[in-house]
Structure formats: C-alpha cells, structure tokens
Amino acid sequence: MFEALLGNGLILKKIIEAIKELVSEVNLEVTSEGLSIQAMDASHVALVVLSLRAEQFEEYRCDRPQTLGVSIGNLAKLMKIAGNDDSITLRAEDDANILTLTFTGKNNERVSEFNLNLLTLDSEHLGIPEQDYSAVMKMSSAEFSRICRELTQITDTLNLAVDKEAAKFAVSGDIGAGSITMRPNDSDKAEEKMFLRATEPVSMAFALRYLNLFNKAASLSDEVTLSLSPEVPVVLQFGFDLGELKYFLAPKIAEEA
Template sequence: MNANTLEIRTVQATAFKILVEALKELLTDTCIDFDETGMKIVSMDNSHIVLVHLKLDAPKFEYFHCESKITIGVNMLNLYKLIRTINSNDTLTLFIESDDLNHLGIKIENGEKNTKTTYKLNLLDLDNPKISVNPADFNYEIMLQSADFQKICRDMSNIAEVVEIKNVGNQLILSCKGDFCSQETVLADTENNSGSKNNNEIVQGIFNLKYLVLFTKCTNLCSTVELFLKNDYPLLIRYMVASLGEVKLCLAPQSQNHV
C-alpha cells in the first residue's frame, strides 16, 4: 500500500526541468491536475494572451501512482528554483503524502553519485477556472527544426516587437519591420500537412515576438517544433516533452496596426 496520495517518477528529469524553466516565464501561480491518465496544465498567462496546454502521459513515467484526481497550486518560479540543479543522470520523483496535502515533495536522486535530495514545496490555494479547449481545424500544420525557429525569433526580436507569419503553399514567410531595418526570412519546402483544399491559400497572422522568444525556451525539449496556422486565430505551437508528452502554446494574434 502506497502511503502517498500522489507519486510519480521519471528518469527524464532534465526534460522536466527545461519544461518548468520555460513555463515559469509564462505562468506565475498555476494549477496542475493529476489523475490516472497523467499530469495536465491548462492555464492562461496574466495578460490572457497566452494559453498553455500541457499533457504528460502516465504510462511514459517509470512510476505513476495517483489514487484519485488531485489539483495542486504551484508557484512555477519556486518550483524551478528547487529543480534547477537537476543533471542528466538524475531521477526525479514528485509526491504528496496522504497526511500532508499542503506540500509537494520533490526528490532528486543520482545513482552514480549515491545522492538523494528531498524538498517540500508549499502548495497554494488557487482558484482553478475551467478553460475549455475546443479543437480547431487549422489550414496548415508546419514542422520546423526547433533550433532554427528559435534563432529566427531571437534575431527578429532585436529588430521589431511583432512578426508576420505567413504560409503560402510550401513556403513559410516570417517578416518584421523595426525602426532601423526590416527582415524577411523564407523557409521553402517546409514539411506541412495542408488542411486546406486550396494549397495556395494565404494564411497569415501577426504575433508578439516577446512571447515567441519565451516559447522557444522549449527548444531543447525536442529537435522539431510544429506550428499550426489559421487566419484570424491564435498561433498554436507544439513541442514534444522528450517522450513524456507534449506542450501546446497558443498565442493570440495582434491587429494589423501593430506592424
């Protein structure tokens, strides 16, 4: 009989650290849901411009025990402070003891060094508004090298505040205009699954580069990133969290006046 209400363990501790490092830039205090299927976050940032949808699957963990659905409130920055020392050979265990529901236990173990560190993070009493995520039929699903996408976003953020992302056929065009110069980057022959009957339909949107740069903190989670595009609709970006699951980041578009 497990004395813990919740106990999950993974050897993919580095991926979990990278994930939390990225999410702490978008979410301050957030609710994390656990049930027998896995771990989930569905939350908006304080400005309501970004929606984070995270799902880590229970079978992908080395051990996953969750007696019943439980929701915890966590400060993401404080969580990151405790796991930032994780190295590639560490194993991470998260647990909540049945007789101590106000703390999240965090255990970091290293078999090679024969070390074990345990933290108890104070949990928060947060409102947990239900956010419904309706599936959308996107015109284009585009796969890019995640490092390439990160470089483009970083470079453009030094020039302008917003970027226009446009897809025509098999070409993805990113363009921005600042006070001292403009930039256009064309990625031809992008891998995409067109949901549109007209493959030459122009799909475009204008998005805040500051948030895109924050999204690309997920770059080291996986080698590729998927962009989902639809006119007059948020941009959806999906990263795989190693082999644990996926995180989808949605960014609301800005008006033409911002270009």
C-alpha cells in the same frame, strides 16, 4: 496518494525552464492518466498547456484525481538543486498541502528531499475546441528559434504569411525591413527540413517576445509544429517522449501591428 517517478529528471527541469517566465502560479492536475497544466500568462495573451502521460513514467500512482497549486518560481528554485542525471520523484498525500520532491543521483550516492508548500488557486480550465487549421507547418525547433531571435533585432512584431508554396517571416522596423522565406522540403539535414500544408493563405502578426519565450521549449523537442487559421491563436506544439507542451498565442490586431 499521488506518486510519480521520472528516471530522466532533466526533462522536468527543461519543462519548468520553458514555462517559468510565462506563468507564475499553476494548478497541476494529477489523474490516473497523467499530469497536466493549463495556465494563461498575466496579460491573457498566451496560454500554456502541458500534458505528461502516466505510462511514460518509470512508476506512477494516483489513487484519485487531485489539484496541486504550485508556485512555478519556487519549483524552479528547487529544480536547480537537482543534478542533470538525477531521477525525480513527485509525491503528495490525498488532500495534501505539500508536494514532496526527491532527487536521487545516478548511483544512489546522493538523495535530496524537499517539501514545496502548495497554494490554493482558482481553477480556470478552458475548453479548447478541436479545430482544423488553415495551415500547418513543421520545422526544426532550433531553426525556428534562431529566426525569431534574429528578427527581434529589427522589431518586436513578426508578420507570418503562409501559403501552399512557402512560409514567409517578415519584419519592419526603424532600421529597415526584411524577411526570411522557408519552403517545404525533405532535406536530410534536420535543421533545413520542413513540412507545410495549407488549404488557404494565412497572414498574421505576432509578438516576437512571446515567441522567443515559447522557444525555450526547443530543448525538449527537435521539431516544432505551428498551426494557424485566420483570427484565432497560433498553436506551437513541442512533442517529446513524456508528452507534449503547447503554447497558444493570440495574434496582434492591425492597429497594434
């Protein structure tokens, strides 16, 4: 049997909101260590990797590892029923064909229970190699989200150039061209603070549509970490108390950019 109680159900609502437009069906892997999801978008351009640690749940039980196939769209519909202050319990029997979700109000004044039919999905677990990246930058997730959103007004491709001195977000479109440059600093203002480490300059192009979808996870974390190396997918990492949400995005090749 698998059962997990999350006192702050709002976190789970935010996670589902952050991935529902990228992936439609996922395998939820449950083990004694926690929950994880690894799923690619339909275009095989972006990869979503979610890890939630068992010890961060109020209660957690997993008698044996299970794979639960879930429709993210259907799960999102149920999540809209849960109040922002509700606790959420996930429960599945061994070899289950349903996932039971229980939403409990703050003072137990309201308890809602729903069964979500599970799916049988092909399991495609990718081995993601550990690697040292040429450049790592950490900045306010709200500020990064704002930059991507604003630059979308000009074009659909972001050219990101990073070196030891700065990170330059550049765009060029029919109406003109422009750039926003961020330099590392220890500002007291969270939205301005930025860490940057680069062992070599990196310049790559990415689809802003995907970055804007990733930035829905800004509600989970005040900071986003970007890891870049030439010709490999960029990694956006949003860390929070329960675990972390990572997005991998393949760069655009020159002909596309």
